[in-house]
Amino acid sequence: MTGSLYERVHEAARFIRERDPMSPEVGLVLGSGLGVVTDMLSEAVVIEYAEIPFFPTATVVGHPGRLWLGSVGTTPLAVLHGRFHYYEGYSMEEVTFPIRVLGVLGVRYLIVTNAAGGIAPRLSPGSLMLIADHLNLMGVNPLRGPNEERFGPRFLDLTTVYSPRLRALAREVARDIGLVVEEGVYAAVSGPSYETPAEVRMLRYLGADAVGMSTVPEAIVAQHMGMEVLGISVIANRAAGLAEHPLRHEEVLEAAERAGRRLAEWLARLIPRLRTLGEERS
Numbered sequence: 001m002t003g004s005l006y007e008r009v010h011e012a013a014r015f016i017r018e019r020d021p022m023s024p025e026v027g028l029v030l031g032s033g034l035g036v037v038t039d040m041l042s043e044a045v046v047i048e049y050a051e052i053p054f055f056p057t058a059t060v061v062g063h064p065g066r067l068w069l070g071s072v073g074t075t076p077l078a079v080l081h082g083r084f085h086y087y088e089g090y091s092m093e094e095v096t097f098p099i100r101v102l103g104v105l106g107v108r109y110l111i112v113t114n115a116a117g118g119i120a121p122r123l124s125p126g127s128l129m130l131i132a133d134h135l136n137l138m139g140v141n142p143l144r145g146p147n148e149e150r151f152g153p154r155f156l157d158l159t160t161v162y163s164p165r166l167r168a169l170a171r172e173v174a175r176d177i178g179l180v181v182e183e184g185v186y187a188a189v190s191g192p193s194y195e196t197p198a199e200v201r202m203l204r205y206l207g208a209d210a211v212g213m214s215t216v217p218e219a220i221v222a223q224h225m226g227m228e229v230l231g232i233s234v235i236a237n238r239a240a241g242l243a244e245h246p247l248r249h250e251e252v253l254e255a256a257e258r259a260g261r262r263l264a265e266w267l268a269r270l271i272p273r274l275r276t277l278g279e280e281r282s
Contacts, residue, residue: 005093005100006148008054012097013104015053020045020069024078026271027099027107027227029218031083031114031234037260038079040268041070049082052101056094058082067098073272078102085214087192092142096221100151103225109166109274110222113263116212116233117194119204120184123235126259128181128266130170131162131231134216135187135208142217143224152224161223165277166230173270179262184209186233188216210235234259 003011022045030037038044049055049065058065068079080102084095102110116129123129147154167183174181187203189195191213195203203211210233219229236259 004148005097006150009097009100009104012053012055012101015051016047016067016069016101016105019047022069022071022076023106024069024076024102025106025108026072026075026077026274027102027110027222028077028079028267028271029083029099029110029112029215030079030081031212031214037113037264037267038068038081040072040264041068041077041079042072044068044070049098054097056084056090056097058084072268075272075275077271078105078107083214083218085192086138086140086190086217087213092140092144092217096142096217099218099221100225103151103222103227107227109230109277110218110227111230111232111267111271112215112218112222113232113234114186114212114215115236116186116210117200118210118235118238119187119200120182120209123182123184123210125235125237127235128174128179128259128263129186129210129233129235130167130181130183131186131215131219131233132167132183133162133185134219134231135185135203135206136216136220137203138188138190138216142221152226156220156224158220158223161219161229162231163228166228166274169273169277170230170232170266170270173273174266177265177269179266181266182209184233186215186231187211189213232263234263 047067065082084090185208187208222229
C-alpha cells in the first residue's frame, strides 16, 4: 500500500469531494440490518466503497458497502452503510480508515450504531440503548503503532469518549417523540463466533449491559480526531445462555430491521439539533 496513512486518508477524501463537494457536519455508521435509516436522507449521492481509493471491501451480509452523502433538514450528513470488522481479517487501521476519512471531510459529530446482544435483563430484543461507556475486549487498540500527530495525540483520554451532552440531547429528543431508550455499557469482543454462556456471565460481572463486535475502534479513532461521539445499540437478541435458542446472524438482521424505523425517526429529529450544539461551541 503506497503512501502514509495521512496521505491515503486525504486522497480518499479528495475523491469523495470530487463526487460531492458537500462538507458533512455529521457522520453516521450503520450497523447490521439498519439500512432503512438511509430513507431519511434527501438529495443523496451514493458512492460504492469499491470506488473510493484505499477503502476495504465489506464482506458481511447486512453491510452492503456504500457511502451516502445527503442531508437531514438543512444538516449535511455522511452515512457509512456498512462497516469493516476486525474479525473479517482487516487490520485496525483498515477497520477505522473510513472514520478518519469522515474526519478529514469535516465531520464534527459521529453517530455509531450497531446490532448487539442484550446482557442486562432490562434489554430485550428491539430495545435501543445509548452507549455510556465501553469495555474494549477485542485484544487490540486502533491507536497502536506509530502515531500521526496531525490526526491526534499519542495518549488519548477516553473519559468521555461517548459525549455526555450528545447523550443528553438524544434522551431529550427521545422523550419528545415518546421513545423509550436505555443507557448502558457496551462490551466489544473480536468475534466472529458468538460468546459462550460463561463469557456472557463474565461480561455481566465486568459491568457490560450489551455485547457486540464493532463500534469501539471507530469511537476511539473519532475521539482521536476530535469528533464528538454518540453510540447507539439496537438490541437484536439476548446474549448466549440468556436466549432460549441458538443465536443466528439472520435473527440479528431481522430484529435490527424491525427496530430500524424507530431508530430512523429518532435520528431524523436528533441530527438537525446537532447544529445548535455546534453554534454553542463556536
